[in-house]
Structures are given as structure tokens and as C-alpha cells.
Amino acid sequence: MSLVGNWSYPTAIKFGAGRIKELAEACAQAGIKKPLLVTDKGLADLPVTQSTLDIMEAAGLGRGMFSEVDPNPNEKNLEAGVAAYNAGGHDGVIAFGGGSGLDLGKMVAFMCGQSRPVWDFEDIGDWWTRADADAIAPIIAVPTTAGTGSEVGRASVITDSITHQKKIIFHPKVLPTVVICDPELTVGMPKFITAGTGLDAFAHCVEAFSSPHYHPMSQGIALEGMRLVKDYLPRAYADGTDIEARAQMMSAAAMGATAFQKGLGAIHAMSHPIGAHFNTHHGTTNAVCMPAVLDFNAPVIADRFNQAASYLGIEGGFDGFRAYVQELNDSLGIPRKLSDLGVTEASIPELVKGAIIDPSCGGNPIELTEANLTELFKAAL
Numbered sequence: 001m002s003l004v005g006n007w008s009y010p011t012a013i014k015f016g017a018g019r020i021k022e023l024a025e026a027c028a029q030a031g032i033k034k035p036l037l038v039t040d041k042g043l044a045d046l047p048v049t050q051s052t053l054d055i056m057e058a059a060g061l062g063r064g065m066f067s068e069v070d071p072n073p074n075e076k077n078l079e080a081g082v083a084a085y086n087a088g089g090h091d092g093v094i095a096f097g098g099g100s101g102l103d104l105g106k107m108v109a110f111m112c113g114q115s116r117p118v119w120d121f122e123d124i125g126d127w128w129t130r131a132d133a134d135a136i137a138p139i140i141a142v143p144t145t146a147g148t149g150s151e152v153g154r155a156s157v158i159t160d161s162i163t164h165q166k167k168i169i170f171h172p173k174v175l176p177t178v179v180i181c182d183p184e185l186t187v188g189m190p191k192f193i194t195a196g197t198g199l200d201a202f203a204h205c206v207e208a209f210s211s212p213h214y215h216p217m218s219q220g221i222a223l224e225g226m227r228l229v230k231d232y233l234p235r236a237y238a239d240g241t242d243i244e245a246r247a248q249m250m251s252a253a254a255m256g257a258t259a260f261q262k263g264l265g266a267i268h269a270m271s272h273p274i275g276a277h278f279n280t281h282h283g284t285t286n287a288v289c290m291p292a293v294l295d296f297n298a299p300v301i302a303d304r305f306n307q308a309a310s311y312l313g314i315e316g317g318f319d320g321f322r323a324y325v326q327e328l329n330d331s332l333g334i335p336r337k338l339s340d341l342g343v344t345e346a347s348i349p350e351l352v353k354g355a356i357i358d359p360s361c362g363g364n365p366i367e368l369t370e371a372n373l374t375e376l377f378k379a380a381l
Contacts, residue, residue: 024059032092038105083142099148103156112265123170126363141176146249147197149257183246195332204256211363218262225255273354292380
């Protein structure tokens, strides 16, 4: 089977090895003539980024790049990116990289023409309607990891550097116009990033599948996304040049982000404040939290995971699935406890506060309260 396709769900996606060469065509499709490539500090000087800039330059699109993006991007990064965009006279953004580069790139395109501060557009109620939709620049998304799925998302996660809270900024027009999913761009990922990002995709699928909200399409996508991670993440981890495994993981990442329209839950409610306070890798943090959250949600989700385990080829129903998750984490070098990431018992009250106000809480099958979140953080510590 050829792992190449042109998809139109949830947006236009050019999927397949080598398709970064179609970047100029994608820009033309989006109406972009002078893009700003937004990526993170770690990627800026790597060959994968420089070759992409070469493609831009050869097509007459310039070499505009902004890379002052932290692993957990904040409003200061955003302000600097918007300033670079406007000063350079750009007319669109190429969001390039992992979750940080993709999220900040999308926000630069979103904020470049707005007159209100970014926090006025937090994903609360209908706050997104405050934005001037006509001022949002077109976005091309090019993921270089297989995890967050931000390339097919309508929101970004930005950390408030003052309060140390991760906030979700949403607008329908933040969904990229064109996405290029080229698995060759992920070949150079180190093992720990392959593991963390892959388990981020897995967490998205697990939480979407656990969510009580009605969305059968997302439920089916989440189930198949879990299968792809189960079958191909160990292969990608063992051999980073396995292009089939890299491609299937890139599909799983997009599927996880599409599926979690059904809702996320306690895994993300926990990992967002942890990442904001301790600057941990998001996917790795999700993976550490997952076993404790599965135990917490077990009374409500066991029956549906009995069925999922059968589809995934895991014996023992929910209990077998729970055991598999820990075995997968262990095989990929994931720490077993939050304390291994620097989290302390003294920090739990502040983390609980951040979890309670996180919109991600809404998809958990059991209502999250300060009391049970406190116990959940302790259980994962």
C-alpha cells in the first residue's frame, strides 16, 4: 500500500514522503507570496529547516524565518513573532516543527492584525468571536514530529509567563489552509522525542475514546489511532529511518488531534499546569499521567476499553490495556512518576488550581474536583 494521499479532512492535507517539495504549490493554494516560517530554536539551524528555506527561496518566496520559540511558547514569544511578521511585510505563515513551532506559528498568523491582547481570545464561551476574522493571515502547517497534531487543530496552547498557566486560544480560522505531512521530516527525531511525541498522540486518542460526549466519528478515529501507535511507535523508536513507521505515526498524530474534538480529560488537565510550572515535555508528561488517570476513570471506561482491547489485540480487557500502557511507557524510557519530572507534593495545590480552570477538564468521564484532582496528582507522584 502506498502511504501517499491528498486528503480534505479536516483540512487540505498533502501526505507522503518527499512532499515538502510541494511547499511553493501549497503557498500558492493559500494565497501566500511572502511567508514567514515560524519554528523553534532547536530546529532553526538543522538541515531539515535550512533545506525548507532553500525551497522557499528557489520559489521566490524569500527566506523569512522567526525561531525565538520556547519549548512551551508564551506570550513574549508571540509578541516577538508578530513584530517580526509585521516588520517583514509578510502575508502568511508557515508553521514548522513540533507542537511549539506549530502552535506559535498559528498564533502569529492569528494575532498579526488584532488590536486586543491574546488572552481576550482564550477558549472560553464565545470569546473567539471578539477576533477580527478578516485580519487572520493564511497558515501552512508542516509538522516535523508525530505527536501533537496541531497541524490539524483550530487552537494553540500558549503559556502565560506571569501566572504560569497554559491557556488555549481558539478560532476556526486558525485551522491551517494546507498541511504538508512529510514523514521524511521526522526521520531525524531523537529517540526521546519520538517516544514523547508518539505517546502524546496516543494520549489524545485514549482521552477522546474515554470522553462521554457523543461523537461517533471521533470515537472511530481514536480507536484506529490507538492501533497505529501500538503497531508503529515501537518500530519508529527502534529504527528512526523506518519510513513506514514514521508515516503511520504521522497519521496517528493527525488522527489524535482530530479525535479530541470529542473532548480531552484529566491527562491534559494535569499535564498542562505541570508543563507550565516545570517546563516539562508535554507528551512525556501525558505519558507519565496516563496510568493513574486510567485507574481513576476505570469505573466508567472499563467496558468500552474491554472492546478496544479486543480490537487492539490486547488480552485481558481493560486490565490488560492498563498493563499494556505501563509496559509501553517502560519500553520507551518514560519515567514512572511525576516526581521524576521534578514535581513535588508542595506544588500540588497550585497544579490543581491550574487543572480546574483548564478547558481540557470538560471531556473527562468523571467530573474533576479539587479533592479528586489532589488525590490524582498524589497517585501519580
